[in-house]
Amino acid sequence: MKTIHKTLVLFTLFIVCGLLIYATSYQNISKNNYQEYPLDIDFCGEKVPTDLADVKERLDREMLVNINMNASTAILIKRANKVFPIIEPILAKNGIPDDFKYLAVIESGLINAVSPAGARGVWQFMPATAKESKLEVTDQVDERYHIEKATQAACEYLLKAKNKLGNWTVAAASYNGGMAGLQNHINYQQSSNYYDLWLTDETARYVFRILALKEIMKNPEKYGYNIPREALYPKINTKRITVDSTITNLSAFAISQGINYKILKTHNQWLRDKRLDNPTKKVYEIEIPTEGYKSE
Numbered sequence: 001m002k003t004i005h006k007t008l009v010l011f012t013l014f015i016v017c018g019l020l021i022y023a024t025s026y027q028n029i030s031k032n033n034y035q036e037y038p039l040d041i042d043f044c045g046e047k048v049p050t051d052l053a054d055v056k057e058r059l060d061r062e063m064l065v066n067i068n069m070n071a072s073t074a075i076l077i078k079r080a081n082k083v084f085p086i087i088e089p090i091l092a093k094n095g096i097p098d099d100f101k102y103l104a105v106i107e108s109g110l111i112n113a114v115s116p117a118g119a120r121g122v123w124q125f126m127p128a129t130a131k132e133s134k135l136e137v138t139d140q141v142d143e144r145y146h147i148e149k150a151t152q153a154a155c156e157y158l159l160k161a162k163n164k165l166g167n168w169t170v171a172a173a174s175y176n177g178g179m180a181g182l183q184n185h186i187n188y189q190q191s192s193n194y195y196d197l198w199l200t201d202e203t204a205r206y207v208f209r210i211l212a213l214k215e216i217m218k219n220p221e222k223y224g225y226n227i228p229r230e231a232l233y234p235k236i237n238t239k240r241i242t243v244d245s246t247i248t249n250l251s252a253f254a255i256s257q258g259i260n261y262k263i264l265k266t267h268n269q270w271l272r273d274k275r276l277d278n279p280t281k282k283v284y285e286i287e288i289p290t291e292g293y294k295s296e
Contacts, residue, residue, distance in 0.1 A: 037063055037215055037222075043207060044097035044168035048195070055195050062205065062212035067223045072109075074227060076213070077220050079110040081232035083122070087151050094155035102214045103172055104154075106206070112145045112269050120144040123154040133157065140277060141284075146270040169194040169207055177203035238267060238287040247276040257288045264288075 039050040041059075050056045066073055080101075087101045104110060107124045119126050121144035127137050133153035135143040143149045154175075161171035161179050165186065173194050174182040185199060186192050194207060216223050247253050250271060254264035265271065267287045276284070 041211060041215065043172065043211060043214075044099045046167055046169050048211065052195065058205070058208045059211060062208040063215065066209070066212045066216055073216060074225055076105055076109060077217055077225055077227055078231065078233045080105070080217060082235045083110040083147070085235050086147055087122075090148060090151040091155060094152070094159065096155045096158055097168060099168075099210070099214060100154075100158060100172070102210045102217070103175060104151075105213050105217070106209045107175075112147075121150045122147050123150045125150060125153065129157075138272075140273040140275070141270060142272050143270050145272075149270075166192045167194075170197075172207055172210060173199070173203055176206040236267070236289045237291050238289045240285045241288055242283060242285055243276070244278065244281045244283045246278045250274055250276065259288060 039056070041048045041050065048055065048059070050059060083104075084101055087104060088098060091098055091100055104122050107113075108122045110122060112121050113124065114120050115124060117126070120142065123144070125133065125135065125144045130137050130144050130150075130153070133156060135146075135149060135153055137144065157175070158168075158171055161174045161182075162168055164179055165171055165174060165182055170182055170186070170192060177185075177199065181203075185197050189197055191197060198204075216225070220227060241257065250264060251261040251274070254261045257264070264286075267289055271286075278284070
């Protein structure tokens with residue numbers, strides 16, 4: 001009997017907790033996700049045809065989902081303050097529209113993420129693609145984790161995709177579906193308009209996810225994200241140390257630079273081992289923060 005009573009109590013608590021979570025979620029939905037958002041939107045200056053019923057519905061889906069992912073979306077907005085200033089000038093230098101920084105948002109959440117398939121970094125390069133883009137990928141150095149070099153590689157991919165596929169929207173979709181994959185769809189369906197193509201579910205949602213995050217992150221207060229400036233994650237100033245020789249102990253190297261091993265790895269995640277062997281005398285730039293840490 002005691003076991004049955006205990007089970008009933010736990011079951012009741014489970015139901016009550018579920019109802020509370022539902023009520024909270026409903027309040028958030030009622031408060032946030034029925035805000036009006038502009039229908040005259042574009043991606044890289046290419047108009048989104050929101051007059052089409054399916055396009056409007058697909059955009060609405062991503063807006064509703066992302067507006068109400070409260071903690072996750074708030075963290076993205078806070079991270080962007082730190083990461084966008086690194087990405088934006090590289091996009092501009094390569095003639096890539098600024099909207100593509102939101103592609104990095106949906107790919108990785110602006111962190112050096114690792115996918116189940118083995119893609120890594122803010123731009124989620126697979127090993128073979130990274131090497132094709134001249135990023136170094138070894139046991140000791142993985143430049144997919146180097147945000148500046150990976151952003152440059154992403155720019156080069158996007159330029160090729162735009163030249164091959166004809167417009168920025170399809171080029172963005174190809175980052176998910178592959179250039180060859182999108183070209184096959186274009187050839188068979190006889191249309192190079194992303195919004196007219198029948199694609200796999202993931203690729204069909206891909207640009208709409210970018211559009212939703214772009215709208216929310218550009219207008220956070222409108223969608224209930226009232227984050228004070230001081231709560232945003234700051235970009236830490238650094239200096240760059242050039243090395244062209246082997247470093248046998250990265251912890252000792254960090255200490256010699258006035259920081260610790262954790263800080264060194266935090267700012268140089270492309271260093272994947274405890275040492276850096278460099279028999280070819282390749283020149284590496286290691287970032288050393290000049291603020292934002294407590295020295296001993």
